[in-house]
Amino acid sequence: xKQFLSFITKEFHHIFRDVRTMIILLIIPVILIILFGYAxxxxxxxxxxxxxDYSRDNVxxxxxxxxxxxxxFKLYRTAGSYxxxxxxxxxxxxxxxxxxxxxxxxxxxxxxxxxxxxxxPNEATSLIQYATAIISTSDIAVSSLGAEVRQPGIxxxxxxxxxPQMKGAYNFVPGVMxxxxxxxxxxxxxxxxxxxKETGAMEVLLVSPLKPVYIxxxxxxxxxxxxxxxxxxxxxxxxxxxNVPVAGNLILLxxxxxxxxxxxxxxxxxxxxIANTQQAAMLLSxxxxxxxxxLLSxxxxxxxxxxxxxxxxxxxxxxxWYIIAVxxxxxxxxxxxxxxxxxxxxxxxxLFLIAVSAKRFKTxx
Amino acid sequence: MNVTANxxxxxxxxxxxxxxYSRKGVGxxxxxxxxxxxxxxxxxGLIGPDGAGKTTLFRILATLLLPGEGEATVCGLDVVxxxxxxxxxxxxxxGRFSLYQDLSVEENLAFFATxxxxxxxxxxxxxxxxYVHLEPxxxxxxxxxxxxxxxxxxxxxxxxxxxxxxxxxxxTTGVDPVSRVExxxxxxxxxQQGIAILVSTPYMDEASRCDRIALMRSGxxxxxxxxxxxCQSYKRPLYSVRSSRxxxxxxxxxxxxxxxxxxxxxxxxHLALKDSATDxxxxxxxxxxxxxxxALIQPVEPGVEDCFMELGxx
Numbered sequence: 001x002k003q004f005l006s007f008i009t010k011e012f013h014h015i016f017r018d019v020r021t022m023i024i025l026l027i028i029p030v031i032l033i034i035l036f037g038y039a040x041x042x043x044x045x046x047x048x049x050x051x052x053d054y055s056r057d058n059v060x061x062x063x064x065x066x067x068x069x070x071x072x073f074k075l076y077r078t079a080g081s082y083x084x085x086x087x088x089x090x091x092x093x094x095x096x097x098x099x100x101x102x103x104x105x106x107x108x109x110x111x112x113x114x115x116x117x118x119x120x121p122n123e124a125t126s127l128i129q130y131a132t133a134i135i136s137t138s139d140i141a142v143s144s145l146g147a148e149v150r151q152p153g154i155x156x157x158x159x160x161x162x163x164p165q166m167k168g169a170y171n172f173v174p175g176v177m178x179x180x181x182x183x184x185x186x187x188x189x190x191x192x193x194x195x196x197k198e199t200g201a202m203e204v205l206l207v208s209p210l211k212p213v214y215i216x217x218x219x220x221x222x223x224x225x226x227x228x229x230x231x232x233x234x235x236x237x238x239x240x241x242x243n244v245p246v247a248g249n250l251i252l253l254x255x256x257x258x259x260x261x262x263x264x265x266x267x268x269x270x271x272x273x274i275a276n277t278q279q280a281a282m283l284l285s286x287x288x289x290x291x292x293x294x295l296l297s298x299x300x301x302x303x304x305x306x307x308x309x310x311x312x313x314x315x316x317x318x319x320x321w322y323i324i325a326v327x328x329x330x331x332x333x334x335x336x337x338x339x340x341x342x343x344x345x346x347x348x349x350x351l352f353l354i355a356v357s358a359k360r361f362k363t364x365x
Numbered sequence: 366m367n368v369t370a371n372x373x374x375x376x377x378x379x380x381x382x383x384x385x386y387s388r389k390g391v392g393x394x395x396x397x398x399x400x401x402x403x404x405x406x407x408x409x410g411l412i413g414p415d416g417a418g419k420t421t422l423f424r425i426l427a428t429l430l431l432p433g434e435g436e437a438t439v440c441g442l443d444v445v446x447x448x449x450x451x452x453x454x455x456x457x458x459x460g461r462f463s464l465y466q467d468l469s470v471e472e473n474l475a476f477f478a479t480x481x482x483x484x485x486x487x488x489x490x491x492x493x494x495x496y497v498h499l500e501p502x503x504x505x506x507x508x509x510x511x512x513x514x515x516x517x518x519x520x521x522x523x524x525x526x527x528x529x530x531x532x533x534x535x536x537t538t539g540v541d542p543v544s545r546v547e548x549x550x551x552x553x554x555x556x557q558q559g560i561a562i563l564v565s566t567p568y569m570d571e572a573s574r575c576d577r578i579a580l581m582r583s584g585x586x587x588x589x590x591x592x593x594x595x596c597q598s599y600k601r602p603l604y605s606v607r608s609s610r611x612x613x614x615x616x617x618x619x620x621x622x623x624x625x626x627x628x629x630x631x632x633x634x635h636l637a638l639k640d641s642a643t644d645x646x647x648x649x650x651x652x653x654x655x656x657x658x659x660a661l662i663q664p665v666e667p668g669v670e671d672c673f674m675e676l677g678x679x
Contacts (some may be wrong), residue, residue: 006479013465013468014468017467149581203427204477207457208481209453
């Protein structure tokens with residue numbers, strides 16, 4: 001036990017004395033949260049639009065005002081001609097243009113032209129939806145254009161659950177948690193163990209009476225503790241900076257995070273049994289762990305829309321299950337009954353990885 | 366049965382040991398049929414250039430590698446079956462090990478002491494001689510120490526659990542000459558404590574500091590014995606030749622009819638003759654013909670390096 005504690009102390013010395021490690025552990029999580037929370041956002045906010053108004057009457061002016069009043073749009077310019085609208089699109093000054101025809105109010109079938117820059121199809125779709133919604137529900141449109149007449153028999157009553165404002169942060173916070181735990185636990189642990197091999201220290205440690213399993217445990221423990229600190233920091237940042245509250249049970253959320261951190265630690269351990277240099281460990285962790293977390297976990301791209309082969313592959317990405325579980329607990333406020341499957345899969349992954357690593361770990365060189 | 370006490374107190378035995386790294390047992394062997402024995406209180410040197418198989422031998426003895434053929438014991442324990450016991454009683458200092466650069470001198474020592482279930486206090490006696498050199502820098506990071514200091518610290522770390530056998534793989538490589546002398550002085554004091562020390566070095570001049578040596582090359586043991594005995598076994602007449610034009614001299618000496626071999630040796634060339642009947646006066650004439658007016662020819666006593674060159678030539 002004394003040996004074990006002294007080993008952990010040594011690990012903390014390594015961590016706290018290395019600037020690079022400290023940056024990865026402390027600065028990167030904060031940067032990621034801020035980056036994903038603000039900068040890399042799929043939300044539409046203040047998109048520049050142009051309005052071309054041939055009719056210039058009361059109704060169109062009110063509609064234009066309402067478009068501008070919404071937080072989604074910001075009027076870039078009132079265009080004078082159709083050519084000007086096209087030029088603005090080409091110069092990438094606007095994302096959307098609304099064209100009111102002459103005599104909109106008096107027309108038999110009033111129609112409004114909406115142009116969108118579909119170079120970014122997802123954004124264009126959202127923009128058109130927002131614009132259509134604003135125009136068709138506007139009181140002035142209803143009263144003076146009789147827009148409600150055109151409504152079909154069935155009116156869908158849309159109610160967005162759990163994330164009514166469709167905030168991107170609700171999606172990214174669980175994703176960033178999955179990413180950071182993977183970064184801290186898997187990457188740092190694998191690099192840490194491989195570093196001992198590379199410097200030759202492992203030769204001496206193996207010759208010592210210290211059992212190899214304690215060497216591994218002592219390497220992993222500090223990173224597990226630090227990743228818990230990271231989880232706390234992320235939850236605080238998301239609560240107070242991004243306004244994403246924890247809807248469910250905090251203890252359940254932390255437990256599932258520890259479970260996932262253990263999966264990541266086992267992955268790091270597994271990588272350390274394969275890689276012989278720090279670069280190899282870093283590359284393996286980066287390629288085999290980080291990329292799938294970003295691409296295949298459903299954090300950025302919806303897994304449901306991927307080709308079947310990637311969908312199948314995504315099942316072995318631990319982050320996918322973790323993110324599902326975190327969303328269930330943190331965003332939807334569900335209890336243990338709704339995440340037992342995800343927890344079970346992660347538990348199975350831990351046992352599998354421990355078995356494989358134990359088999360691969362060499363008590364000799 | 367007390368397995369540790371052998372008849373003649375032999376702490377390390379190596380019998381007909383071979384090791385090949387490639388998986389199927391083909392390819393260049395790293396060790397070929399090596400045999401040696403080290404007694405308690407003996408300082409045994411493995412002398413040979415890089416690639417001689419010294420590190421492989423150390424790793425087998427430290428139970429980090431499995432021997433290919435043959436057998437090896439440390440403290441009378443077989444390296445294959447009793448590795449766990451061996452590990453507790455051996456101090457091993459790998460060649461490229463440079464401690465934990467980001468820990469201080471004291472932290473490194475304390476860490477290795479705890480890991481080996483010992484404490485600095487109880488074994489301070491053993492390392493005091495060495496540690497006094499380090500004490501002024503005990504709060505300095507190991508990475509900021511000089512090469513010699515690092516090796517002294519590594520030696521302290523290998524000694525801190527009072528091992529019966531000390532395995533030192535090239536401890537003086539990359540260390541300045543003064544520190545090397547100090548290091549060997551320390552080893553001399555350690556062997557008086559009854560520790561069996563196996564040490565390797567590529568420097569031939571350090572061979573004389575060992576009780577016995579084994580000359581190694583390409584995985585083979587060329588000769589084993591005391592440095593004096595090995596030098597005595599050198600039979601050829603040996604001369605040192607100098608002149609102001611050393612580089613062309615080497616070629617001319619080699620092409621001389623009476624020369625067996627010739628190689629650069631510090632500031633002069635060492636010339637081994639084919640047989641003792643050769644008249645050295647004919648060499649003087651030969652060199653004069655070639656235009657060396659200032660050639661200085663002196664007979665010299667063979668050293669370990671000369672033996673190594675001679676044995677390696679076969």
